[in-house]
Amino acid sequence: MARPPLPLGTPGQIRVTEDRPKVWIARCRFRDHDGVTRQLKAHGPTKTAATTALHATIHDRRRGHGTSRANELTPTSTFADAAVVYLAKIERKREDSTHALYVFHLESTILPAMGALRLRECTVARLDAFLEVLEPRYAPNTRRKLRSIVSGVLQVAVLHEAIAGNPVRELDRIEQPKGQRKARPRGLTADERRGLLDWLDGTSDDPAVLRKQKIARAADLPDLVRFFLGTGLRIGDALATRRLDLNLDGVPLPSPDGEQRVPVLTVAGNVTWVKDKGLVRHGGKTEAALRVIPLPGFTAGMLRRRLDEFGEPEWPVFPAAGRDGRVTYRWPANLRRTLRSVREEVGLEWMTPHTWRRTYATILDDEVTFTDRMKADLMGQAQFLKDSYVSRGELHANAAVVLDTAYI
Incomplete structure (x- = not known):
């Protein structure tokens, strides 16, 4: 039976050999995020130094350096890291006025409250608490826009497989407060x-x-x-x-x-x-x-x-x-x-x-x-x-x- 492939983004067994005096080489197989298994190696003056250097190389591969996707997000990446990737996508695909509006909302409201959270910490409960705090400050339409931006950032994290699903989808709809009537549109008679x-x-x-x-x-x-x-x-x-x-x-x-x-x-x-x-x-x-x-x-x-x-x-x-x-x-x-x-x-x-x-x-x-x-x-x-x-x-x-x- 053929040996099963390594999971994506993981290394195989590390082997360290002495190439010549005071030159050690650490080697391992590593399955990149494109599915290809490659040989990685690193040098060092000692066995420990070579192993440490190889671990650093493995870490870079997991972060996306040298793979087909740059700025790879992981569960330990922050919400602010994901926002940078999201804004780059908006800048490429949308009008500059839309990009400027999203930057404004992120910098003024969203990132001060959520920017330091790790992606794995962006739970339904935390997002619900964040939106609840906004209720006295913003009208429903503005809160819907803020929620949409948060959802876009976390959807980028989903695409990078940093989180399993977008928690914003589990939140309740933002509705008009009870007892507050929506203003009727008014034109000129x-x-x-x-x-x-x-x-x-x-x-x-x-x-x-x-x-x-x-x-x-x-x-x-x-x-x-x-x-x-x-x-x-x-x-x-x-x-x-x-x-x-x-x-x-x-x-x-x-x-x-x-x-x-x-x-x-x-x-x-x-x-x-x-x-x-x-x-x-x-x-x-x-x-x-x-x-x-x-x-x-x-x-x-x-x-x-x-x-x-x-x-x-x-x-x-x-x-x-x-x-x-x-x-x-x-x-x-x-x-x-x-x-x-x-x-x-x-x-x-x-x-x-x-x-x-x-x-x-x-x-x-x-x-x-x-x-x-x-x-x-x-x-x-x-x-x-x-x-x-x-x-x-x-x-x-x-x-x-x-x-x-x-x-x-």
């Missing part, structure tokens, strides 16, 4: 939309209000609001839109009255802040984010006026001036700051740029001829997130008319 645009376009007799209207117009807020309401874009997508992404002549579409041309926008990227890089523009994270959407007349008209001004195709539609005077992309934080400074004037203290996206989604949802698949395509989502985007609770006065018709 028709009256609120008209009031906002009238204020942005108007000229007040009150000097204090007039000053804020001038601030809003200097920041292109009237045009930006119309752009957001007509496209439903996220703030990063909107500020990344270039002149070459627009086709205001329109694409031809058949209609009962003959051929109709519809202006369109190609959503092909977004801008975001990345640590050590500043504001960067990159492609969308998912296939759903890359899409072509039609433009309503009020948005297309505003864009034609803006594009009549001098500009290169690569310039953003809503540019900012860089420190060197060159045209660059506008910071999302600056748009949010401008909006905060004026929104109280129109009684919309709660409004954010994402409110305009929810307004767009609500208008789409009210149109019964659109399927959820069509709405998801327009919104750039894998599936239409009605519960997260569609505004509820408006007064539908026509319901009384319908009921009167049914009973009278």
Whole structure:
């Protein structure tokens, strides 16, 4: 019967011989992590020194040096060691903004609490205690993100066979605290939309209000609001839109009255802040984010006026001036700051740029001829997130008319 192979990552019997005076050689067979059994040897001035040197060589092989996988993790590796391997994988496969976000969460929250734990010490009970401590500090969505990152780190350890399974999978789901209602999505009603645009376009007799209207117009807020309401874009997508992404002549579409041309926008990227890089523009994270959407007349008209001004195709539609005077992309934080400074004037203290996206989604949802698949395509989502985007609770006065018709 053939001799059974050595287990992976283990040495055979060590033999030590004297090669010549004061030169000893320690040898053994070692089965590497690729399944190949190799001969290892080490020299030393004494028998003990040669054996010690061979043990060091064996230790290096177990750690992955010289094998097909670098940075091999073992049960005694720390959670921080696994996080380094995990972040390297994220940096290779995901957008730099995602990598920067994961680095932030790891450095600020996860590693201070778990970084020194050995992988074999990352038990279900310890992870549950860690997430429980976070409950008073973070909202459920943030805790879900932190849990996802911890799960990703430990999944790397599973792939390295440092732990048998991912303990995060055994944890309870993170849910909304009892008695705390989830905030309902809220968009702008028709009256609120008209009031906002009238204020942005108007000229007040009150000097204090007039000053804020001038601030809003200097920041292109009237045009930006119309752009957001007509496209439903996220703030990063909107500020990344270039002149070459627009086709205001329109694409031809058949209609009962003959051929109709519809202006369109190609959503092909977004801008975001990345640590050590500043504001960067990159492609969308998912296939759903890359899409072509039609433009309503009020948005297309505003864009034609803006594009009549001098500009290169690569310039953003809503540019900012860089420190060197060159045209660059506008910071999302600056748009949010401008909006905060004026929104109280129109009684919309709660409004954010994402409110305009929810307004767009609500208008789409009210149109019964659109399927959820069509709405998801327009919104750039894998599936239409009605519960997260569609505004509820408006007064539908026509319901009384319908009921009167049914009973009278």
